[in-house]
Structure formats: C-alpha cells, structure tokens
Amino acid sequence: MVSYLLEYNFISAAMIIGIVIMLIENRKERPYGTEHIAIIVLLLSVIVVNTEIKEWFEKVIFDENVNYRGDSAMGFMYLRSAVEHILFPMIAYIELLLIAPVKKKYVLFIPEFIVIVSEVMNLCGLKIIFTYDNHLKYHDGVLFLLPYFVGMIYLMLLLRYSIGFLRAKKMSKGIAVVFIVFLTLLECYLEAAYIVVDLMDEIVALDVIIFYFYLVAIYQSETKIKLRTSELELERSRRLLTLSQIQPHFMYNSLTSIIYLCDKDTSRAKSALIDFSKYLRKNVDAISRQGLVSIKEELEHTKVYLSLEKLRFDEDLDIEFDIKDEMFMLPVLTIQPMVENAVKHGINDSENGSGKVVISTEEMENYHKVSIMDDGAGFDVESLAKLDESHVGIANVRKRLEDECSGELIINSAPDKGTECIILIPKEYGDENSGN
Incomplete structure (x- = not known):
C-alpha cells in the first residue's frame, strides 16, 4: 500500500505533509483559520488514504470474475464511495466558513447535511445516488449529481464572496479565493472531458496551500500593524509623560x-x-x-x-x-x-x-x-x-x-x-x- 501511495498519490501526500509542517511551524502564532485548515488537512488525508486503499484493492485483490454480492469488499466499496462524496463538499464548506461574512453559518451546512442524509440512505439500501453490481462495477443512481451539485453550490458561494471582496478593494483576499475556485472548476471540467483522471486530491491540496499562505500573510501583515500601533501608543505615552x-x-x-x-x-x-x-x-x-x-x-x-x-x-x-x-x-x-x-x-x-x-x-x-x-x-x-x-x-x-x-x-x-x-x-x- 505504501508503494502504491508513493506511486499514484505522491504529490497529494507531499502537499499534505507540507501543509502539516506549516501548521506545526506556525502553531504558536495560530493565524486566523488555522483550525479550519487543520480539519481540511485531516479530511484530505482521509480522502487520499481512501483513494489509495481502493486503488490497492483493485490492483492486488479485485477479480472481475468473482461475485462479490454479500462480500465485505462490496460493503467497503459502498462506504468508501459515500465517504468520498461527503468529504469533498465538506472541504468546500469549511473553506466557505473561513470567508463567509454571515452570522448564521449553520445555514451554509444545510446542503452538506442533505448530502450526508442521502448517502446514509443510499448505504441503507435505497440506492438513490450510486450502486455496485455483483462485480463491483459502479453505476449512477437517480441523484448521482447531488454531491457534485452541492460542491458546486459552495464553489459558487466562494466566487460570490470573492467578488464582494474585490468590490470592497480587498484585492489579495478576493484574488486568492477566485484562483482557488478557478483551479477547482478547471479540474472538474478536465475530468468531465476525460482529459485528466483523479487529480481532485492534488487540486484540493493545492487550494489549501494557497489559502493557508494567504492566511499566514494576512496574519503577518496584521501583526506588523498591531506592533506599529503598539509602538506608536508607547511613544505617545512616553511623550505625554515627558510633556x-x-x-x-x-x-x-x-x-x-x-x-x-x-x-x-x-x-x-x-x-x-x-x-x-x-x-x-x-x-x-x-x-x-x-x-x-x-x-x-x-x-x-x-x-x-x-x-x-x-x-x-x-x-x-x-x-x-x-x-x-x-x-x-x-x-x-x-x-x-x-x-x-x-x-x-x-x-x-x-x-x-x-x-x-x-x-x-x-x-x-x-x-x-x-x-x-x-x-x-x-x-x-x-x-x-x-x-x-x-x-x-x-x-x-x-x-x-x-x-x-x-x-x-x-x-x-x-x-x-x-x-x-x-x-x-x-x-x-x-x-x-x-x-x-
């Protein structure tokens, strides 16, 4: 499994390790959003491991001539696909929490909650999103677009808020979010057109790195401003004392x-x-x-x-x-x-x-x-x-x-x-x- 991880998911693993190193390096400063980024890294790690186990299973154990009906392998494939469908929109939701200027942020969770409920129902036998046949071939269900639709909703909200930042002349924040949305949408298009395959892990990891660098840069800028303000206040206090x-x-x-x-x-x-x-x-x-x-x-x-x-x-x-x-x-x-x-x-x-x-x-x-x-x-x-x-x-x-x-x-x-x-x-x- 380790060899397959290094061979097929090396970039994703390297990016995740890089993000973890940055989180550890900045653990004392704890820039705003650090907790969100840490959760995203955890979810992304689960996705990468989840994808790796699937690839390892398909290359080492899977036999297309075997009837897997009632086998634990089929249960694993159902669970693996459900986890993947839930986690990708969840990552977009957490990114949205970082920037959404709304008080009732739990409202933003409603689309993701619908996905979770639908996936649980699918696991319980309704098969409304996807199904596997006896030979573990994946088939779309009636609501197969639901996870992608919810993910797209979050991306559009991210784009909407980024445009708001640009109008408010918060250029760095707006451009960072626009670039993240652009990368994600581009990857979705390339996969839909069968130009690339299974690059979502890498794109999400790259999105996280970009946004975390932005958060660190903003934190350092705000720290400099606070330090300068403190220095001016101290100098003013000294001036007042002298006067x-x-x-x-x-x-x-x-x-x-x-x-x-x-x-x-x-x-x-x-x-x-x-x-x-x-x-x-x-x-x-x-x-x-x-x-x-x-x-x-x-x-x-x-x-x-x-x-x-x-x-x-x-x-x-x-x-x-x-x-x-x-x-x-x-x-x-x-x-x-x-x-x-x-x-x-x-x-x-x-x-x-x-x-x-x-x-x-x-x-x-x-x-x-x-x-x-x-x-x-x-x-x-x-x-x-x-x-x-x-x-x-x-x-x-x-x-x-x-x-x-x-x-x-x-x-x-x-x-x-x-x-x-x-x-x-x-x-x-x-x-x-x-x-x-």
Whole structure:
C-alpha cells in the first residue's frame, strides 16, 4: 500500500505533509483559520488514504470474475464511495466558513447535511445516488449529481464572496479565493472531458496551500500593524509623560521670584501669577493635545515662559523676536523647550550669567524655519549622543517632529560660541491650509 501511495498519490501526500509542517511551524502564532485548515488537512488525508486503499484493492485483490454480492469488499466499496462524496463538499464548506461574512453559518451546512442524509440512505439500501453490481462495477443512481451539485453550490458561494471582496478593494483576499475556485472548476471540467483522471486530491491540496499562505500573510501583515500601533501608543505615552514633567527648578525659581515681588511690587506679582497660571495650563493641556498647533500659539506660550524667566534674570536676559513667517503649524511644545535649554544651559551657564536669545521664523522654498539662537556657553554637539535625563527635551522634540510632521531639528553649537537650534517643518505638513 505504501508503494502504491508513493506511486499514484505522491504529490497529494507531499502537499499534505507540507501543509502539516506549516501548521506545526506556525502553531504558536495560530493565524486566523488555522483550525479550519487543520480539519481540511485531516479530511484530505482521509480522502487520499481512501483513494489509495481502493486503488490497492483493485490492483492486488479485485477479480472481475468473482461475485462479490454479500462480500465485505462490496460493503467497503459502498462506504468508501459515500465517504468520498461527503468529504469533498465538506472541504468546500469549511473553506466557505473561513470567508463567509454571515452570522448564521449553520445555514451554509444545510446542503452538506442533505448530502450526508442521502448517502446514509443510499448505504441503507435505497440506492438513490450510486450502486455496485455483483462485480463491483459502479453505476449512477437517480441523484448521482447531488454531491457534485452541492460542491458546486459552495464553489459558487466562494466566487460570490470573492467578488464582494474585490468590490470592497480587498484585492489579495478576493484574488486568492477566485484562483482557488478557478483551479477547482478547471479540474472538474478536465475530468468531465476525460482529459485528466483523479487529480481532485492534488487540486484540493493545492487550494489549501494557497489559502493557508494567504492566511499566514494576512496574519503577518496584521501583526506588523498591531506592533506599529503598539509602538506608536508607547511613544505617545512616553511623550505625554515627558510633556507632563514640569521642571521643578523652574517652578521653584518662578515662585520664589513671585514671593519676592509680593512685598516689593504687588502689581508685577499679580501679573507674574497670571503668567505662571498660563504656563501651567499650557503644559497640562499639552498632555491631551493631539495634532499640530499654530506657530502663533507656540510663540505666545514661549513669551509667557520668558516673562517668568525675566523675573529671575531681569536685565541679564535679553530677548528678541524676529517673526517673518507665522502661517504654519508644528507639534505642541516644540519651541518653548528649546528656548528653555537656551536660557538654562546657554545663558545661565555662561561666564557672566547673562546673554541674548533670538527667536526667529522665516519661510523657505520647501520648509518653514524656526531658529532659536543664544550667545551663551555653547557646547560640543557630539555630546548630544550622551545626553542625560536633564536634556530629555531635545530628544523628545526631535522625535515628535519626526513622527508628527516629518520635521527636523538641527543643532549647531561650539563651546563659548553660543548655540543655534533650527526647526524645519515641511510645507506639505506645516501649512495651515494643509488640513492638519
């Protein structure tokens, strides 16, 4: 029997083994439809073994001169044919379960149920589908087309849903199902025209392989999308955490300055408290803010921040705004953290603790440009690769620029030469009329 299996059903057996190997390989991932494919492989294996036993019996044991009436061999042939008639439509039914967008899928089983009942009735003696004579010659019954008709119903349903997928622009799924139906119908035609014989096993196995590869590809694609979504959510969480971190030293310095002004200049103290409230509100709002904000809004928040820093630095901090372009959008809290770095690490760390910060904007050919320049201490740009947590604002701004508007942050600096931070916003993302 093994030799006959290898000789006459080698391709079917090889395909089944290949599918089993793929199922085992993907057992941990378990793509959607794996259980259905496993059942189909089991049914297909039964069909192949069933066909092999028949061929082995006909070539080794069968004798056309023997009267098999009442012999166990006749019972086996009846059972074998009934199993084959039931399983082929069953495989098409299970394939249909994988893609049919219907809630009451048990309705789809009704045609297959009719086949099963008819085959059982045929085995019980009604002989309505097929019969064997005394010499085991197969003869069609009145309903001999029933199993093929039911199989055709499932194939037509598969074709119908595949056309629906194509109309819904689910091209890969639609094409995969259309190709499976085409292969099966082509094989049926070739066998009906006696061009080929007994290739249904191979065609069904090939159908299963094609559809399983499709399922694995879809699973991998969905996994990549989920992974990317998870990464974006994680990055957003990190961004929100960073945005929610208000530097304690700045709060302490601002409150200390306000307390001092309460005794010296109550009017300025009141104004400073209003600015401090605006600053806190902006930072808190930024935690839940999505999308881009206008450059005007960012500059307004930066001015509020600088007004608070002026309480401490007074004349030691000189601020200049050179705004030539104010019709674009950028990520929230992009400019203020860079200005804060300029004040904290540029001006405050300079030799005399004083200096100038210039904030400018201009429209370029392909970009909106923001420049934050100070004449403070400066630093070695190569040290950016080793920034500690106190410089997390730079990495955060750079990351959000890349993710939210494909923007770019360029930092030019040298010790004792000051620093210039350049923010470039592509026009296709940053223009106020771009829809962002």
